[in-house]
Amino acid sequence: MKTSKETSQALVEKDQRNIWHHMSKYDSKREPMITTKAKGSWITDHNGNKYLDGMSGLWCVNVGYGREELAQAAYDQLKEMSYTSMSQSHLPAIKLAEKLNEMLNDEYMIFYSNSGSDANEVAFKVARQYHQQNGESLRYKFISRYRAYHGGSLGALAATGQSIRKYKYEPLTSGFLHVAPPDNYRRPEGQSIEEYNLQRAHEIEEKIVWEQKETIAAVIMEPVITGGGVLIPHPVYVEKVQEICNRHGVLLIIDEVICGFGRTGRTFGHMHYDIKPDIITMAKGLTSAYLPLSVTAVRKDIYESFNNTEENSHFRHVNTFGGNPAACAVALKNIEIMERENLTNRAAVLGEKLRDGLKELESHPYVGDIRNQGFVMGIEMVEDKTTKEPATEQRVGKIIADCKANGLIIGKNGDTVAGYNNILALCPPLSSTDEDLDFIVSIIKKVFKENGS
Numbered sequence: 001m002k003t004s005k006e007t008s009q010a011l012v013e014k015d016q017r018n019i020w021h022h023m024s025k026y027d028s029k030r031e032p033m034i035t036t037k038a039k040g041s042w043i044t045d046h047n048g049n050k051y052l053d054g055m056s057g058l059w060c061v062n063v064g065y066g067r068e069e070l071a072q073a074a075y076d077q078l079k080e081m082s083y084t085s086m087s088q089s090h091l092p093a094i095k096l097a098e099k100l101n102e103m104l105n106d107e108y109m110i111f112y113s114n115s116g117s118d119a120n121e122v123a124f125k126v127a128r129q130y131h132q133q134n135g136e137s138l139r140y141k142f143i144s145r146y147r148a149y150h151g152g153s154l155g156a157l158a159a160t161g162q163s164i165r166k167y168k169y170e171p172l173t174s175g176f177l178h179v180a181p182p183d184n185y186r187r188p189e190g191q192s193i194e195e196y197n198l199q200r201a202h203e204i205e206e207k208i209v210w211e212q213k214e215t216i217a218a219v220i221m222e223p224v225i226t227g228g229g230v231l232i233p234h235p236v237y238v239e240k241v242q243e244i245c246n247r248h249g250v251l252l253i254i255d256e257v258i259c260g261f262g263r264t265g266r267t268f269g270h271m272h273y274d275i276k277p278d279i280i281t282m283a284k285g286l287t288s289a290y291l292p293l294s295v296t297a298v299r300k301d302i303y304e305s306f307n308n309t310e311e312n313s314h315f316r317h318v319n320t321f322g323g324n325p326a327a328c329a330v331a332l333k334n335i336e337i338m339e340r341e342n343l344t345n346r347a348a349v350l351g352e353k354l355r356d357g358l359k360e361l362e363s364h365p366y367v368g369d370i371r372n373q374g375f376v377m378g379i380e381m382v383e384d385k386t387t388k389e390p391a392t393e394q395r396v397g398k399i400i401a402d403c404k405a406n407g408l409i410i411g412k413n414g415d416t417v418a419g420y421n422n423i424l425a426l427c428p429p430l431s432s433t434d435e436d437l438d439f440i441v442s443i444i445k446k447v448f449k450e451n452g453s
C-alpha cells in the first residue's frame with residue numbers, strides 16, 4: 001500500500017511521538033521504515049519502495065513473507081480453540097513436540113516459551129535445578145563465549161558476550177563466565193585452523209578447572225556465532241567442547257535460535273557436528289516469526305531428575321503465552337512448508353551460489369574475509385588487508401546505506417564488542433528464488449565496486 005504524502009507524514013509523526021524503537025539511538029526526527037506489505041523475500045514500505053530483505057527480518061523469516069497457509073493455520077486454530085495454558089495441554093502443542101523430536105532424532109522434553117531469551121532463561125533454570133537435584137548443588141555457573149548473543153533479559157544478557165549490549169545495565173545475573181570464541185580469520189599467523197580451534201576449546205576446559213569444575217553447570221553456545229559476526233568454528237572445536245563437558249559433568253546447551261530450522265543447510269546447526277546437546281533452545285525460524293514461539297528441548301534423562309517427591313522439586317516456571325495454540329499450529333505448518341519445499345537443502349545450495357557469486361569481492365581492498373554456513377554469511381570489512389584493522393563504522397555504514405538505496409537490506413553485527421562491529425551480515429529467506437539471489441549478488445558487487453577506494 002502506498003500512502004499519500006500527507007498520510008505518510010502523519011504516520012511518521014505519530015511514530016516519532018509514541019514508539020520507542022529497539023536498538024535505536026535517540027533521535028526525535030528519525031524516520032523509521034514503515035513496512036506495509038511483504039511477499040516472498042520482498043518488503044514494501046509506506047512510500048511504495050520495495051526492498052529485498054537480505055536479513056529475513058531479524059534473521060527469522062525463513063520461509064519468506066506472505067504465506068497464506070500460515071495465516072490460515074493461525075486463523076483455523078484461533079477459531080477452534082484460542083488458548084490453554086501449558087500447565088495443561090492442547091493438540092497443536094502435542095503434535096509439534098512430537099514433530100520436533102522427529103527432527104532432533106532423539107527424545108527431548110519440549111518446554112514452550114515466547115522468545116529466544118525466554119528459552120535460554122528456561123535452559124539456565126533447568127540446568128541449575130537439575131544439578132541440585134542430582135546432588136551437585138554447587139554447580140551454578142555458566143560458560144559462554146565473548147561476541148555471542150543469547151538474549152536481552154538479565155540472565156540471557158549475562159550469558160551474552162557483547163559488552164556494548166550490557167554496558168549500563170549491569171550488574172546482571174551472577175554466575176556467567178566468558179571465553180574467547182574461535183575467530184578463524186584472526187587466528188595467530190602460522191597456526192593451523194585445527195590447532196587454533198583445539199586451543200580455543202582447551203580454554204573452556206581451563207576455565208572449568210580454574211573455576212572449580214564442581215561449580216560449573218553448563219556451557220552455552222550457538223553452533224555458529226551469528227549476530228556476533230558469523231564466526232564459524234572448525235568441527236574439532238565443537239566436538240572437543242562436547243567431550244570436555246562430558247568429562248567434567250557439565251551440560252552442553254546449544255542455542256539454535258538462529259541456526260535452527262534449515263538456516264545453515266542442516267535441520268539444526270549442531271547437526272554439522274558429531275555432538276548430542278543436553279539442552280537445545282530454538283525460536284525465530286520455528287514459526288518463521290509469523291507468531292512468537294520458542295522451545296527449550298531438554299534431554300529425557302535430565303527431565304527424569306525432576307521425578308522427585310521432595311517439596312519444590314518440580315520445575316516451577318510458567319509463562320502465560322508460551323505454547324500458544326495458534327503459534328504451535330503455525331510452527332507445524334511452517335515445518336511442513338520447509339519439508340515440502342526442501343528449504344534446508346535450498347539453504348545449502350543458495351549459500352554456495354552466494355559464495356560463488358561474491359567470489360570477486362575477495363580481492364576488494366576493504367574485504368578481509370567472506371564466510372558462510374548455508375544461507376548465513378558474514379563479510380568482514382577491514383581498513384587494511386594485511387594488518388586486518390577493522391573497517392570504520394562509517395565505511396561499513398556506507399555499504400549498508402548504499403545497498404538499501406539500491407533496494408537491498410543487509411545487516412551487520414551492531415553494538416557487539418568495541419572495535420569489531422565491522423562484519424556485514426546476510427541472512428535472506430531460505431525460500432529466495434534464483435532471481436532474488438542474482439539481485440543480492442548484483443547489488444552487493446555494484447555497491448562494493450562504487451566503494452572501492
Ligand SMILES: Cc1ncc(COP(=O)(O)O)c(C=O)c1O
Binds near residue numbers: 117120149227258284
Ligand atoms: C542466538 C540467539 N539467541 C537468543 C536470542 C534471543 O531471542 P529473542 O530476541 O527472541 O529473545 C537471539 C536473538 O537475536 C539470538 O540471535
